[in-house]
Amino acid sequence: MNNQKILQDIEAFVEARDWDQFHSVKNLSMALSVECSELVEIFQWMKEEKTNAVKDDPETLAKVKDEVADIYFYLMRIVSKTGIDLEEAVVNKMKKNEAKYPVEKFRGISKKYNEL
Protein backbone atom coordinates (compact mmCIF):
# COMPACT_ATOMS: atom_id res chain seq x y z
CA MET A 1 0.00 0.00 0.00
CA ASN A 2 1.26 3.42 -0.94
CA ASN A 3 0.76 5.10 2.43
CA GLN A 4 2.77 8.17 1.57
CA LYS A 5 0.58 9.06 -1.39
CA ILE A 6 -2.65 8.50 0.55
CA LEU A 7 -1.44 10.56 3.50
CA GLN A 8 -0.66 13.40 1.11
CA ASP A 9 -4.12 13.14 -0.46
CA ILE A 10 -5.76 13.26 2.97
CA GLU A 11 -3.77 16.33 4.00
CA ALA A 12 -4.52 18.03 0.65
CA PHE A 13 -8.23 17.26 1.02
CA VAL A 14 -8.31 18.89 4.45
CA GLU A 15 -6.19 21.86 3.43
CA ALA A 16 -8.29 22.63 0.35
CA ARG A 17 -11.34 22.93 2.63
CA ASP A 18 -9.50 24.75 5.43
CA TRP A 19 -10.76 22.09 7.83
CA ASP A 20 -7.67 21.77 9.98
CA GLN A 21 -9.16 24.47 12.22
CA PHE A 22 -11.87 21.94 13.25
CA HIS A 23 -9.43 19.04 13.57
CA SER A 24 -8.19 19.34 17.12
CA VAL A 25 -6.96 15.98 18.36
CA LYS A 26 -9.94 15.95 20.71
CA ASN A 27 -12.42 16.48 17.88
CA LEU A 28 -10.67 13.94 15.66
CA SER A 29 -10.95 11.30 18.38
CA MET A 30 -14.69 11.98 18.51
CA ALA A 31 -15.02 11.77 14.72
CA LEU A 32 -13.02 8.54 14.67
CA SER A 33 -15.29 6.95 17.26
CA VAL A 34 -18.37 8.09 15.33
CA GLU A 35 -17.07 6.42 12.16
CA CYS A 36 -16.38 3.21 14.09
CA SER A 37 -19.96 3.24 15.30
CA GLU A 38 -21.17 3.56 11.72
CA LEU A 39 -19.31 0.32 11.06
CA VAL A 40 -20.82 -1.26 14.18
CA GLU A 41 -24.27 -0.18 13.02
CA ILE A 42 -23.91 -2.29 9.86
CA PHE A 43 -23.38 -5.41 11.99
CA GLN A 44 -25.51 -4.73 15.07
CA TRP A 45 -28.45 -6.96 14.18
CA MET A 46 -26.53 -9.50 12.06
CA LYS A 47 -25.59 -12.97 13.21
CA GLU A 48 -21.82 -13.44 13.57
CA GLU A 49 -21.73 -15.96 10.72
CA LYS A 50 -23.36 -13.47 8.39
CA THR A 51 -20.81 -10.80 9.23
CA ASN A 52 -18.06 -13.30 8.38
CA ALA A 53 -19.64 -13.81 4.95
CA VAL A 54 -19.63 -10.10 4.12
CA LYS A 55 -17.16 -10.82 1.30
CA ASP A 56 -19.99 -12.49 -0.60
CA ASP A 57 -22.55 -9.75 0.05
CA PRO A 58 -21.63 -6.90 -2.34
CA GLU A 59 -24.17 -4.41 -0.99
CA THR A 60 -22.98 -4.73 2.60
CA LEU A 61 -19.33 -4.96 1.55
CA ALA A 62 -19.60 -1.61 -0.24
CA LYS A 63 -20.84 0.02 2.98
CA VAL A 64 -18.09 -1.64 5.00
CA LYS A 65 -15.44 -0.35 2.58
CA ASP A 66 -16.67 3.21 2.96
CA GLU A 67 -16.69 3.03 6.75
CA VAL A 68 -13.25 1.41 6.89
CA ALA A 69 -11.96 4.22 4.67
CA ASP A 70 -13.51 6.88 6.92
CA ILE A 71 -11.92 5.26 9.98
CA TYR A 72 -8.55 5.16 8.22
CA PHE A 73 -8.94 8.83 7.23
CA TYR A 74 -9.44 10.05 10.80
CA LEU A 75 -6.83 7.67 12.22
CA MET A 76 -4.27 9.09 9.78
CA ARG A 77 -5.29 12.64 10.71
CA ILE A 78 -4.66 11.83 14.39
CA VAL A 79 -1.31 10.26 13.50
CA SER A 80 -0.43 13.38 11.53
CA LYS A 81 -1.51 15.86 14.22
CA THR A 82 0.27 14.04 17.06
CA GLY A 83 3.43 13.31 15.06
CA ILE A 84 3.21 9.62 15.91
CA ASP A 85 5.30 7.16 13.92
CA LEU A 86 2.54 4.63 13.26
CA GLU A 87 4.84 1.77 12.31
CA GLU A 88 6.88 2.21 15.48
CA ALA A 89 3.74 2.53 17.61
CA VAL A 90 2.28 -0.71 16.23
CA VAL A 91 5.56 -2.63 16.57
CA ASN A 92 5.96 -1.45 20.18
CA LYS A 93 2.38 -2.25 21.12
CA MET A 94 2.66 -5.71 19.56
CA LYS A 95 5.67 -6.36 21.82
CA LYS A 96 3.67 -5.28 24.88
CA ASN A 97 0.80 -7.52 23.81
CA GLU A 98 3.21 -10.45 23.34
CA ALA A 99 4.24 -9.97 26.97
CA LYS A 100 0.70 -9.41 28.29
CA TYR A 101 -0.72 -12.36 26.41
CA PRO A 102 1.87 -15.17 26.45
CA VAL A 103 0.94 -17.89 23.97
CA GLU A 104 1.07 -20.78 26.44
CA LYS A 105 -1.37 -19.02 28.80
CA PHE A 106 -3.82 -17.41 26.39
CA ARG A 107 -4.05 -19.92 23.56
CA GLY A 108 -7.74 -20.28 22.74
CA ILE A 109 -8.76 -17.95 25.58
CA SER A 110 -10.48 -14.59 25.00
CA LYS A 111 -10.16 -13.18 28.51
CA LYS A 112 -8.41 -9.89 29.21
CA TYR A 113 -4.83 -10.19 30.49
CA ASN A 114 -5.85 -8.98 33.95
CA GLU A 115 -8.88 -11.28 34.20
CA LEU A 116 -7.18 -14.66 33.95
Add this chain to the structure above:
Amino acid sequence: MNNQKILQDIEAFVEARDWDQFHSVKNLSMALSVECSELVEIFQWMKEEKTNAVKDDPETLAKVKDEVADIYFYLMRIVSKTGIDLEEAVVNKMKKNEAKYPVEKFRGISKKYNEL
Protein backbone atom coordinates in the same frame (compact mmCIF):
# COMPACT_ATOMS: atom_id res chain seq x y z
CA MET B 1 5.56 2.18 6.32
CA ASN B 2 6.05 -1.53 5.78
CA ASN B 3 2.42 -2.58 5.85
CA GLN B 4 3.01 -6.04 4.53
CA LYS B 5 5.36 -6.96 7.38
CA ILE B 6 3.01 -5.52 10.04
CA LEU B 7 0.00 -7.30 8.59
CA GLN B 8 1.93 -10.58 8.72
CA ASP B 9 2.92 -9.92 12.34
CA ILE B 10 -0.70 -9.22 13.28
CA GLU B 11 -1.92 -12.41 11.60
CA ALA B 12 0.88 -14.43 13.23
CA PHE B 13 0.04 -12.97 16.66
CA VAL B 14 -3.59 -14.03 16.29
CA GLU B 15 -2.78 -17.44 14.88
CA ALA B 16 -0.29 -18.27 17.63
CA ARG B 17 -3.07 -17.68 20.19
CA ASP B 18 -5.81 -19.36 18.12
CA TRP B 19 -7.87 -16.19 18.48
CA ASP B 20 -9.36 -16.11 15.00
CA GLN B 21 -12.27 -18.14 16.41
CA PHE B 22 -13.28 -15.03 18.45
CA HIS B 23 -12.65 -12.60 15.60
CA SER B 24 -15.92 -12.58 13.73
CA VAL B 25 -16.29 -9.35 11.78
CA LYS B 26 -19.09 -8.43 14.18
CA ASN B 27 -16.87 -8.91 17.25
CA LEU B 28 -13.96 -7.10 15.61
CA SER B 29 -16.17 -4.07 14.93
CA MET B 30 -17.06 -4.03 18.65
CA ALA B 31 -13.40 -4.33 19.70
CA LEU B 32 -12.43 -1.57 17.28
CA SER B 33 -15.05 0.79 18.71
CA VAL B 34 -13.92 -0.06 22.25
CA GLU B 35 -10.31 0.86 21.39
CA CYS B 36 -11.49 4.14 19.85
CA SER B 37 -13.28 4.95 23.07
CA GLU B 38 -10.08 4.31 25.02
CA LEU B 39 -8.54 7.02 22.85
CA VAL B 40 -11.54 9.30 23.46
CA GLU B 41 -11.20 8.69 27.20
CA ILE B 42 -7.71 10.21 27.16
CA PHE B 43 -9.10 13.46 25.76
CA GLN B 44 -12.58 13.65 27.30
CA TRP B 45 -11.82 16.21 30.01
CA MET B 46 -8.98 18.01 28.20
CA LYS B 47 -9.30 21.39 26.53
CA GLU B 48 -8.91 21.23 22.74
CA GLU B 49 -5.69 23.23 22.86
CA LYS B 50 -4.14 20.78 25.28
CA THR B 51 -5.02 17.83 23.02
CA ASN B 52 -3.26 19.63 20.18
CA ALA B 53 -0.13 19.90 22.31
CA VAL B 54 0.01 16.17 23.02
CA LYS B 55 3.28 15.99 21.07
CA ASP B 56 4.95 17.85 23.95
CA ASP B 57 3.39 15.76 26.70
CA PRO B 58 5.33 12.46 26.71
CA GLU B 59 3.13 10.69 29.27
CA THR B 60 -0.08 11.32 27.35
CA LEU B 61 1.61 10.72 24.00
CA ALA B 62 2.70 7.26 25.12
CA LYS B 63 -0.93 6.39 25.92
CA VAL B 64 -2.11 7.80 22.59
CA LYS B 65 0.47 5.71 20.71
CA ASP B 66 -0.76 2.53 22.35
CA GLU B 67 -4.40 3.27 21.59
CA VAL B 68 -3.65 4.25 17.99
CA ALA B 69 -1.78 0.95 17.61
CA ASP B 70 -4.71 -1.02 19.04
CA ILE B 71 -7.10 0.73 16.66
CA TYR B 72 -4.80 -0.06 13.72
CA PHE B 73 -4.57 -3.69 14.86
CA TYR B 74 -8.33 -4.26 14.81
CA LEU B 75 -8.83 -2.21 11.65
CA MET B 76 -6.29 -4.42 9.87
CA ARG B 77 -8.00 -7.54 11.19
CA ILE B 78 -11.31 -6.33 9.72
CA VAL B 79 -9.58 -5.55 6.42
CA SER B 80 -8.08 -9.03 6.42
CA LYS B 81 -11.33 -10.85 7.30
CA THR B 82 -13.43 -8.97 4.75
CA GLY B 83 -10.82 -9.14 1.96
CA ILE B 84 -11.02 -5.37 1.46
CA ASP B 85 -8.29 -3.65 -0.53
CA LEU B 86 -7.69 -0.79 1.91
CA GLU B 87 -5.86 1.44 -0.56
CA GLU B 88 -8.64 1.10 -3.11
CA ALA B 89 -11.31 1.69 -0.44
CA VAL B 90 -9.65 4.89 0.75
CA VAL B 91 -9.07 6.22 -2.77
CA ASN B 92 -12.71 5.53 -3.71
CA LYS B 93 -14.09 7.09 -0.53
CA MET B 94 -11.91 10.18 -1.02
CA LYS B 95 -13.46 10.59 -4.48
CA LYS B 96 -16.95 10.36 -2.99
CA ASN B 97 -16.00 12.90 -0.33
CA GLU B 98 -14.62 15.25 -3.00
CA ALA B 99 -18.05 15.13 -4.64
CA LYS B 100 -20.04 15.42 -1.40
CA TYR B 101 -17.91 18.27 -0.09
CA PRO B 102 -17.02 20.54 -3.03
CA VAL B 103 -14.29 22.98 -2.03
CA GLU B 104 -16.15 26.13 -3.08
CA LYS B 105 -19.17 25.20 -0.93
CA PHE B 106 -17.54 23.73 2.17
CA ARG B 107 -14.39 25.79 2.56
CA GLY B 108 -14.14 26.68 6.26
CA ILE B 109 -17.49 25.03 7.03
CA SER B 110 -17.82 22.00 9.31
CA LYS B 111 -21.42 21.08 8.51
CA LYS B 112 -22.40 17.67 7.15
CA TYR B 113 -22.96 17.52 3.39
CA ASN B 114 -26.71 17.02 3.85
CA GLU B 115 -27.06 19.84 6.40
CA LEU B 116 -25.94 22.76 4.31
Add this chain to the structure above:
Amino acid sequence: MNNQKILQDIEAFVEARDWDQFHSVKNLSMALSVECSELVEIFQWMKEEKTNAVKDDPETLAKVKDEVADIYFYLMRIVSKTGIDLEEAVVNKMKKNEAKYPVEKFRGISKKYNEL
Protein backbone atom coordinates in the same frame (compact mmCIF):
# COMPACT_ATOMS: atom_id res chain seq x y z
CA MET C 1 -37.90 4.36 40.49
CA ASN C 2 -37.29 7.51 42.48
CA ASN C 3 -35.71 9.61 39.72
CA GLN C 4 -35.92 12.86 41.61
CA LYS C 5 -33.84 11.57 44.51
CA ILE C 6 -31.21 10.01 42.22
CA LEU C 7 -30.93 13.15 40.10
CA GLN C 8 -30.32 15.15 43.27
CA ASP C 9 -27.66 12.69 44.41
CA ILE C 10 -25.90 12.93 41.03
CA GLU C 11 -25.93 16.72 41.12
CA ALA C 12 -24.68 16.74 44.72
CA PHE C 13 -21.88 14.30 43.86
CA VAL C 14 -20.69 16.56 41.05
CA GLU C 15 -21.05 19.76 43.06
CA ALA C 16 -19.12 18.39 46.04
CA ARG C 17 -16.17 17.71 43.72
CA ASP C 18 -16.54 20.94 41.72
CA TRP C 19 -16.65 18.85 38.56
CA ASP C 20 -19.26 20.82 36.68
CA GLN C 21 -16.40 22.87 35.19
CA PHE C 22 -15.33 19.73 33.26
CA HIS C 23 -18.87 18.76 32.29
CA SER C 24 -19.47 20.66 29.12
CA VAL C 25 -22.17 18.96 27.06
CA LYS C 26 -19.45 18.07 24.54
CA ASN C 27 -17.29 16.38 27.18
CA LEU C 28 -20.29 14.61 28.72
CA SER C 29 -21.20 13.13 25.34
CA MET C 30 -17.64 11.77 25.10
CA ALA C 31 -17.78 10.33 28.63
CA LEU C 32 -21.17 8.76 27.91
CA SER C 33 -19.85 7.05 24.78
CA VAL C 34 -16.80 5.81 26.70
CA GLU C 35 -19.03 4.22 29.35
CA CYS C 36 -21.13 2.57 26.63
CA SER C 37 -17.96 1.07 25.20
CA GLU C 38 -17.06 -0.33 28.60
CA LEU C 39 -20.39 -2.15 28.45
CA VAL C 40 -19.66 -3.30 24.88
CA GLU C 41 -16.25 -4.56 26.02
CA ILE C 42 -17.93 -6.98 28.44
CA PHE C 43 -19.80 -8.60 25.56
CA GLN C 44 -17.39 -8.27 22.63
CA TRP C 45 -16.10 -11.87 22.60
CA MET C 46 -19.24 -13.50 24.04
CA LYS C 47 -21.74 -15.48 22.02
CA GLU C 48 -25.14 -13.81 21.86
CA GLU C 49 -26.76 -16.61 23.85
CA LYS C 50 -24.30 -16.14 26.67
CA THR C 51 -25.02 -12.42 26.83
CA ASN C 52 -28.72 -13.26 27.16
CA ALA C 53 -27.93 -15.47 30.14
CA VAL C 54 -26.08 -12.73 32.00
CA LYS C 55 -28.80 -12.83 34.68
CA ASP C 56 -27.43 -16.20 35.78
CA ASP C 57 -23.76 -15.14 35.75
CA PRO C 58 -23.29 -13.06 38.92
CA GLU C 59 -19.71 -11.98 38.15
CA THR C 60 -20.58 -10.58 34.73
CA LEU C 61 -23.90 -9.18 35.97
CA ALA C 62 -22.08 -7.15 38.64
CA LYS C 63 -19.93 -5.54 35.93
CA VAL C 64 -22.97 -4.84 33.75
CA LYS C 65 -24.76 -3.16 36.66
CA ASP C 66 -21.81 -0.82 37.22
CA GLU C 67 -21.58 0.13 33.55
CA VAL C 68 -25.33 0.65 33.23
CA ALA C 69 -25.15 2.93 36.28
CA ASP C 70 -22.28 4.92 34.77
CA ILE C 71 -24.21 5.33 31.51
CA TYR C 72 -27.26 6.49 33.44
CA PHE C 73 -25.12 8.94 35.42
CA TYR C 74 -23.76 10.71 32.33
CA LEU C 75 -27.09 10.56 30.51
CA MET C 76 -28.75 12.32 33.45
CA ARG C 77 -25.95 14.91 33.50
CA ILE C 78 -26.62 15.66 29.82
CA VAL C 79 -30.35 15.86 30.50
CA SER C 80 -29.66 18.26 33.36
CA LYS C 81 -27.21 20.48 31.42
CA THR C 82 -29.44 20.76 28.34
CA GLY C 83 -32.67 21.23 30.29
CA ILE C 84 -34.32 18.40 28.39
CA ASP C 85 -37.55 16.92 29.75
CA LEU C 86 -36.54 13.26 29.39
CA GLU C 87 -40.08 11.88 29.68
CA GLU C 88 -41.32 14.22 26.96
CA ALA C 89 -38.30 13.45 24.75
CA VAL C 90 -38.88 9.70 25.00
CA VAL C 91 -42.63 9.95 24.40
CA ASN C 92 -42.04 12.17 21.32
CA LYS C 93 -39.32 9.94 19.89
CA MET C 94 -41.49 6.84 20.39
CA LYS C 95 -44.19 8.54 18.32
CA LYS C 96 -41.69 9.25 15.54
CA ASN C 97 -40.50 5.65 15.68
CA GLU C 98 -44.08 4.41 15.47
CA ALA C 99 -44.42 6.38 12.22
CA LYS C 100 -41.00 5.37 10.83
CA TYR C 101 -41.46 1.70 11.66
CA PRO C 102 -45.14 0.82 11.00
CA VAL C 103 -45.95 -2.58 12.51
CA GLU C 104 -47.35 -4.09 9.31
CA LYS C 105 -44.16 -3.27 7.38
CA PHE C 106 -41.45 -3.96 9.96
CA ARG C 107 -42.81 -6.91 11.91
CA GLY C 108 -39.90 -9.36 12.29
CA ILE C 109 -37.60 -7.18 10.18
CA SER C 110 -34.45 -5.55 11.56
CA LYS C 111 -33.70 -3.23 8.65
CA LYS C 112 -33.43 0.51 9.07
CA TYR C 113 -36.52 2.50 8.07
CA ASN C 114 -34.74 3.95 5.02
CA GLU C 115 -33.34 0.61 3.86
CA LEU C 116 -36.55 -1.29 3.27
Add this chain to the structure above:
Amino acid sequence: MNNQKILQDIEAFVEARDWDQFHSVKNLSMALSVECSELVEIFQWMKEEKTNAVKDDPETLAKVKDEVADIYFYLMRIVSKTGIDLEEAVVNKMKKNEAKYPVEKFRGISKKYNEL
Protein backbone atom coordinates in the same frame (compact mmCIF):
# COMPACT_ATOMS: atom_id res chain seq x y z
CA MET D 1 -41.00 10.87 35.53
CA ASN D 2 -43.37 7.99 35.02
CA ASN D 3 -40.80 5.26 34.36
CA GLN D 4 -43.25 2.42 34.67
CA LYS D 5 -45.47 3.72 31.87
CA ILE D 6 -42.51 4.43 29.56
CA LEU D 7 -40.98 1.00 30.18
CA GLN D 8 -44.31 -0.58 29.26
CA ASP D 9 -44.51 1.51 26.08
CA ILE D 10 -40.98 0.46 25.08
CA GLU D 11 -41.74 -3.23 25.66
CA ALA D 12 -45.03 -2.93 23.74
CA PHE D 13 -43.26 -1.20 20.84
CA VAL D 14 -40.75 -4.04 20.59
CA GLU D 15 -43.32 -6.78 21.01
CA ALA D 16 -45.65 -5.36 18.34
CA ARG D 17 -42.74 -5.58 15.84
CA ASP D 18 -41.47 -8.95 17.10
CA TRP D 19 -38.06 -7.37 17.53
CA ASP D 20 -37.04 -9.10 20.74
CA GLN D 21 -35.47 -11.82 18.58
CA PHE D 22 -32.85 -9.25 17.45
CA HIS D 23 -32.36 -7.80 20.92
CA SER D 24 -29.72 -10.02 22.44
CA VAL D 25 -27.89 -8.17 25.19
CA LYS D 26 -24.83 -8.18 22.95
CA ASN D 27 -26.71 -6.54 20.07
CA LEU D 28 -28.40 -4.05 22.40
CA SER D 29 -25.00 -2.95 23.73
CA MET D 30 -23.92 -2.31 20.14
CA ALA D 31 -27.09 -0.35 19.34
CA LEU D 32 -26.69 1.68 22.53
CA SER D 33 -23.12 2.64 21.63
CA VAL D 34 -24.23 3.58 18.11
CA GLU D 35 -26.90 5.92 19.50
CA CYS D 36 -24.33 7.50 21.83
CA SER D 37 -22.12 8.17 18.82
CA GLU D 38 -25.00 9.87 17.06
CA LEU D 39 -25.10 12.23 20.04
CA VAL D 40 -21.31 12.68 19.88
CA GLU D 41 -21.60 13.45 16.17
CA ILE D 42 -23.80 16.47 16.93
CA PHE D 43 -21.03 17.95 19.09
CA GLN D 44 -17.85 16.75 17.38
CA TRP D 45 -16.94 20.00 15.62
CA MET D 46 -18.59 22.38 18.11
CA LYS D 47 -16.72 24.45 20.64
CA GLU D 48 -17.43 23.42 24.23
CA GLU D 49 -19.13 26.74 24.99
CA LYS D 50 -21.51 26.26 22.10
CA THR D 51 -22.48 22.79 23.31
CA ASN D 52 -23.27 24.33 26.69
CA ALA D 53 -25.63 26.78 25.01
CA VAL D 54 -27.62 24.06 23.26
CA LYS D 55 -30.64 25.05 25.34
CA ASP D 56 -30.87 28.24 23.28
CA ASP D 57 -30.40 26.55 19.90
CA PRO D 58 -33.77 24.92 19.10
CA GLU D 59 -32.60 23.09 15.97
CA THR D 60 -29.68 21.38 17.71
CA LEU D 61 -31.72 20.82 20.87
CA ALA D 62 -34.35 18.92 18.88
CA LYS D 63 -31.65 16.54 17.58
CA VAL D 64 -30.19 16.11 21.05
CA LYS D 65 -33.62 15.23 22.46
CA ASP D 66 -34.08 12.50 19.85
CA GLU D 67 -30.66 10.98 20.49
CA VAL D 68 -31.10 11.12 24.27
CA ALA D 69 -34.44 9.33 23.84
CA ASP D 70 -32.83 6.63 21.65
CA ILE D 71 -30.09 6.10 24.23
CA TYR D 72 -32.69 5.82 26.98
CA PHE D 73 -34.68 3.34 24.87
CA TYR D 74 -31.77 0.92 24.45
CA LEU D 75 -30.57 1.40 28.02
CA MET D 76 -34.03 0.43 29.28
CA ARG D 77 -34.07 -2.59 26.97
CA ILE D 78 -30.75 -3.76 28.46
CA VAL D 79 -32.09 -3.18 31.96
CA SER D 80 -35.17 -5.20 31.08
CA LYS D 81 -33.26 -8.10 29.44
CA THR D 82 -30.73 -8.42 32.26
CA GLY D 83 -33.26 -8.01 35.06
CA ILE D 84 -31.19 -5.23 36.62
CA ASP D 85 -32.81 -3.01 39.24
CA LEU D 86 -31.63 0.32 37.81
CA GLU D 87 -32.25 2.34 40.95
CA GLU D 88 -30.26 -0.11 43.06
CA ALA D 89 -27.47 -0.24 40.46
CA VAL D 90 -27.12 3.54 40.40
CA VAL D 91 -27.24 3.88 44.19
CA ASN D 92 -24.57 1.18 44.59
CA LYS D 93 -22.31 2.63 41.92
CA MET D 94 -22.61 6.10 43.44
CA LYS D 95 -21.37 4.63 46.73
CA LYS D 96 -18.38 3.07 44.96
CA ASN D 97 -17.66 6.38 43.24
CA GLU D 98 -17.85 8.21 46.57
CA ALA D 99 -15.11 5.87 47.84
CA LYS D 100 -13.00 6.00 44.66
CA TYR D 101 -13.22 9.78 44.40
CA PRO D 102 -13.05 11.20 47.95
CA VAL D 103 -14.03 14.88 47.93
CA GLU D 104 -10.91 16.12 49.69
CA LYS D 105 -8.64 14.45 47.11
CA PHE D 106 -10.53 15.01 43.87
CA ARG D 107 -12.11 18.42 44.36
CA GLY D 108 -11.55 20.33 41.11
CA ILE D 109 -9.50 17.47 39.63
CA SER D 110 -10.59 15.53 36.54
CA LYS D 111 -8.07 12.69 36.74
CA LYS D 112 -9.12 9.05 36.96
CA TYR D 113 -9.05 7.54 40.47
CA ASN D 114 -6.05 5.34 39.56
CA GLU D 115 -4.08 8.15 37.93
CA LEU D 116 -3.71 10.49 40.87
